């Protein structure tokens with residue numbers, strides 16, 4: 643038995659096709675959703691991610707607004723660019739690509755983003771709304787990766803309700819907010835958040851119905867630690883040296899042999915990454931739709 647694949651690439655394509663329709667409907671009413679990106683410095687990885695976001699926008703008809711800034715930009719200068727996009731009516735949502743260079747105050751920058759335009763869904767106001775609204779519909783942007791993880795399962799017919807979900811990693815973009823989403827009444831999962839201080843991680847993993855591996859530790863989840871029939875989502879990304887070629891390659895948190903035990907696994911790449919990007923676009927479209935309402 644080998645696990646079925648949670649195909650993030652195909653599912654993201656499906657979501658993008660739906661968003662394209664919603665963007666057309668908005669355009670007919672005179673609203674053009676626009677995604678802004680703020681990129682500081684010339685890290686090739688970050689440049690590649692940002693380029694991908696603009697390609698995605700073109701695909702669904704969202705306008706792109708791009709601000710590429712020098713690595714030595716000052717806090718005040720960067721804050722001015724954030725304020726500019728906050729005020730720009732053509733920009734319905736935007737992101738500040740992370741990480742920022744060390745001399746900049748990341749928290750202060752992220753807090754300056756207008757919560758209504760927060761395409762990442764990581765503004766303190768939006769995270770606060772997510773925590774406070776357990777039962778009512780949420781009408782503010784949601785964090786893209788947690789939402790992408792859930793959407794990937796739902797669109798493969800996986801029932802989350804009542805399931806034991808074990809999340810590995812307490813990072814801001816995934817671990818710390820995914821529990822707030824999964825424990826909403828609409829999903830009704832039971833969530834355990836594990837991290838580097840957890841005693842006996844293996845024990846937690848072995849009883850999980852669903853594992854969300856977001857630690858950024860290559861191969862952390864092994865076949866020995868997965869219950870037969872579990873659903874395993876590989877969110878982590880780290881760079882490791884390929885033992886054969888010696889080249890630096892991207893590795894996920896889930897060892898390949900897990901596919902022999904699990905019922906479902908998300909590949910990495912091709913799993914949660916494309917979903918994150920699709921849900922970013924959805925946040926931008928939803929912000930534009932709220933503007934119309």
Ligand SMILES: Nc1nc(=O)c2c([nH]1)NC[C@@H]1CN(c3ccc(C(=O)N[C@@H](CCC(=O)O)C(=O)O)cc3)C=[N+]21
Nearest residue numbers: 737738739740741762892911912913914915916918919
């Ligand atoms: N403000 C901000 N928001 C972010 O959402 C954000 C960020 N900063 N900084 C960096 C991380 C990383 N991240 C990825 C998203 C998609 C893929 C993705 O689509 N990867 C593809 C291709 C991977 C490859 O081939 O290298 C895949 O998984 O199939 C990867 C990484 C968003 N991030």
